[in-house]
Amino acid sequence: MPVNTPSDQSGFPGLLAEKIVLGNNDIFGDVNGNVLCTECNPYQTRDALAAQMGLQNNGTVEGNLFGGKIAIPPVPQFPQNTSNAPNNTAISGTETLQAGASNGGRCFTDSQNITHCKVSSISLSGNETLTINTGASGSIRLYVDGDINISGNTSMIHNGKPTSFGIFGRPRSTGLSCSQKVTVGGRGSTVNLFLFMPDACVGINGGSGTPDIQGSVWAREYAGSNSNNADIRVPDNMGSLTFTTYGSGFDLGIREFATLGTNRWNLIQLGQ
Numbered sequence: 001m002p003v004n005t006p007s008d009q010s011g012f013p014g015l016l017a018e019k020i021v022l023g024n025n026d027i028f029g030d031v032n033g034n035v036l037c038t039e040c041n042p043y044q045t046r047d048a049l050a051a052q053m054g055l056q057n058n059g060t061v062e063g064n065l066f067g068g069k070i071a072i073p074p075v076p077q078f079p080q081n082t083s084n085a086p087n088n089t090a091i092s093g094t095e096t097l098q099a100g101a102s103n104g105g106r107c108f109t110d111s112q113n114i115t116h117c118k119v120s121s122i123s124l125s126g127n128e129t130l131t132i133n134t135g136a137s138g139s140i141r142l143y144v145d146g147d148i149n150i151s152g153n154t155s156m157i158h159n160g161k162p163t164s165f166g167i168f169g170r171p172r173s174t175g176l177s178c179s180q181k182v183t184v185g186g187r188g189s190t191v192n193l194f195l196f197m198p199d200a201c202v203g204i205n206g207g208s209g210t211p212d213i214q215g216s217v218w219a220r221e222y223a224g225s226n227s228n229n230a231d232i233r234v235p236d237n238m239g240s241l242t243f244t245t246y247g248s249g250f251d252l253g254i255r256e257f258a259t260l261g262t263n264r265w266n267l268i269q270l271g272q
Contacts, residue, residue, distance in 0.1 A: 011064060012242070013252055014215075014234030016072075017202070017222040021054035022061070025204060025224030028211065029234035033063035040067030058228040072218070073249035075198050076168050078118055078143040079110065088118040088145065096131040099138025099164075107140075114139050121146030124154035132158035132165050132191075139164040139245070144180075144197070151185040151205055162192040162215030162235065163245035169197030177201075178220050185230075190214050194242060204230040216242065 013036040107117035178201035185205030211233035
């Protein structure tokens with residue numbers, strides 16, 4: 001059985017979803033720029049997986065493609081054992097969320113210096129910008145109940161470690177379709193984050209000269225655009241960052257688990 005350690009060298013999934021259409025989107029990262037489609041057939045070559053994931057000619061995946069079922073950890077939920085009940089309000093204009101602050105009654109900070117914020121939805125328009133300031137040692141976790149729409153000339157900016165800014169959605173439902181929708185685009189800026197919304201349909205429209213997202217995206221469905229400047233860059237240490245920030249349940253190392261054949265994984269990688 002594998003030792004429960006960070007998985008930077010074991011194929012951490014930078015993009016994970018049940019259904020994936022990559023289009024011309026790029027997934028960069030030599031170590032962890034991997035794509036895992038949990039409803040894709042694992043018993044096929046890389047070319048066949050690329051076709052099943054809708055990877056077009058101008059799209060690039062620097063890591064590996066994987067298909068097969070996986071035990072995904074539960075999505076983190078807003079802490080219930082707090083007397084500081086934040087306002088569950090929308091973000092609908094230019095705003096800065098500061099780690100360690102109440103941010104208009106939306107957030108509270110726990111004893112581990114994690115700022116938890118309830119958000120009903122995020123919708124930016126015009127030239128609006130959402131800035132996430134986690135500082136040198138703080139972190140912010142947004143628990144979003146509705147949709148996220150960041151497109152046009154808008155921006156969401158976070159320059160800290162990707163795992164210092166987490167966005168979490170609803171748990172996976174038994175419904176036949178996504179209960180949340182996430183659209184990321186906008187002008188030339190990069191947002192460092194870990195997005196885990198297991199009941200959301202997520203898409204990146206591009207628009208940034210740099211990576212649109214630096215970090216990881218885990219969703220129910222991912223639909224890339226035909227834009228060839230829409231991309232996710234997965235840092236080489238994203239596996240260990242996720243492990244140390246969110247716990248051992250997030251240590252998803254594909255190669256080691258698939259090779260050892262443990263009961264946690266049912267994955268086959270072929271055609272590499």
